[in-house]
Each structure stands twice: as C-alpha cells, then as structure tokens.
Amino acid sequence: MLNPVIRGWAQFHQFANSKRTFNFVDHAIHQRLWRWAKRRHPNKSKRWIRKKYFKTIGGNNWVFFGEDKGKELILLRASRFPVKRYVKVKLEANPFDPNWELYFEKRLALKIADNLKGRRQLLQLWKEQQGICPVCKQKITKLTGWHSHHIVWRSLGGSDSQENRVLLHPNCHSQVHSLGITVEKPRPLRGV
Incomplete structure (x- = not known):
C-alpha cells in the first residue's frame, strides 16, 4: 500500500532540488515502520524483528519487505528516484523565429x-x-x-x-x- 504513494510523491517532487528531502522521508518511514514492528511484537527481541521484516539487498541492510500471495515485495525508497532538472529556455530564444x-x-x-x-x-x-x-x-x-x-x-x-x-x-x-x-x-x- 505504501509503494504507490512513495512512487507518486517522489515522481511529483523529483523536479525540485529534493534529494535531501527524499533521504529525510526515507528515514522517517523507516522509523515509523520500526516502531510499528516493535509494537506489533512486544515480546520479541530486536534481532528477531529485524530478521522478520528487514533484509539486506545490494549493501542496504534495512530494506523493509513482506509477502503477498507468495510473492516477495520490498518497500520503495524515495531517495532511489533520480532528481531531474529543468533546462531553462534561453532568454533571447523565439519559437516563431x-x-x-x-x-x-x-x-x-x-x-x-x-x-x-x-x-x-x-x-x-x-x-x-x-x-x-x-x-x-x-x-x-x-x-x-x-x-x-x-x-x-x-x-x-x-x-x-x-x-x-x-x-x-x-x-x-x-x-x-x-x-x-x-x-x-x-x-x-x-x-x-
């Protein structure tokens, strides 16, 4: 449920200077997910919670994942979306010339x-x-x-x-x- 929201938000804001904000959003989402997992399993250790909900992919040790109908899904990160820059039109350029x-x-x-x-x-x-x-x-x-x-x-x-x-x-x-x-x-x- 989070992936379409993160994808849409990141694609909407990727034209601004937003890399630092994307990292902040990823960190905030991670913090909320960690608190949710600890609250869901109050009698389990942190290591058990980490093993159940987070895995290592490509050098990143804290990738949130889950399964849906036998298919493994991972949570997108906003910081993985590239920042795209607008190229300004030259002041003297005239489209009718x-x-x-x-x-x-x-x-x-x-x-x-x-x-x-x-x-x-x-x-x-x-x-x-x-x-x-x-x-x-x-x-x-x-x-x-x-x-x-x-x-x-x-x-x-x-x-x-x-x-x-x-x-x-x-x-x-x-x-x-x-x-x-x-x-x-x-x-x-x-x-x-």
Whole structure:
C-alpha cells in the first residue's frame, strides 16, 4: 500500500532540488515502520524483528519487505528516484523565429528521449527510415547520434506529429538548417 504513494510523491517532487528531502522521508518511514514492528511484537527481541521484516539487498541492510500471495515485495525508497532538472529556455530564444528552429528541435529531442512514449516514437521513426539518414544515406546508430528534424518547421506552422518528423545525423541536421536543404520523408519500398 505504501509503494504507490512513495512512487507518486517522489515522481511529483523529483523536479525540485529534493534529494535531501527524499533521504529525510526515507528515514522517517523507516522509523515509523520500526516502531510499528516493535509494537506489533512486544515480546520479541530486536534481532528477531529485524530478521522478520528487514533484509539486506545490494549493501542496504534495512530494506523493509513482506509477502503477498507468495510473492516477495520490498518497500520503495524515495531517495532511489533520480532528481531531474529543468533546462531553462534561453532568454533571447523565439519559437516563431526560423533562426531558432534548431535550438527548439534539440530541446524537444531531449524531452522526447526522456520518456517511454517518446522513445517508442523515436524507434518507430528509425524503423520507418530503415535506420538511414535521408540526407547522407548513411546508417543512424547510437555511436553517430541523431536529431529529430521537423520537415515543416514548427516556426512555420509544422506540427510535432510523426508524419512531420525525420531522424538525421547531428551534422546533417546542422547542414539542413544552415544551407536550407529540404528534406523529404523516406517512403518504404513497394509491397513492404
């Protein structure tokens, strides 16, 4: 019952500078659980209580655990959730100015790569293109990197939909914006 509450609270507050608070919350929860266990078994020793409710996992000696329908469950710790930082938009950046299109595309790519739905979209784009950059006709890999490019720029009314985006190498993406090269979405072969 506690895990969804801890997960939701930690995910809500992970965008603030909250690591110290997460540690404090974990400590407070541990103290309450220890008092609860001692009150539940007043005639048992501390060692027995520790062995019954707490176990060692990955170097942490005080992981609260229990069983539900034969399945072992462990209590989440808020401090295990990573703190995520917002990246501020540059003051002079204008989303309606085509000169800033590359900057906003890079920001969007970081946002997309950060969540599961966005990673699925990137994978689908990569499969649509058969892993090939439409500009240089070379493979797009983790080593080469990629940028998500809008065919119709957002500053000119283009959407964020999958039909309006292609994956390009970072160098190709810079060339497209600096030289004004038009990019077309690659079409699959007939019958595929």
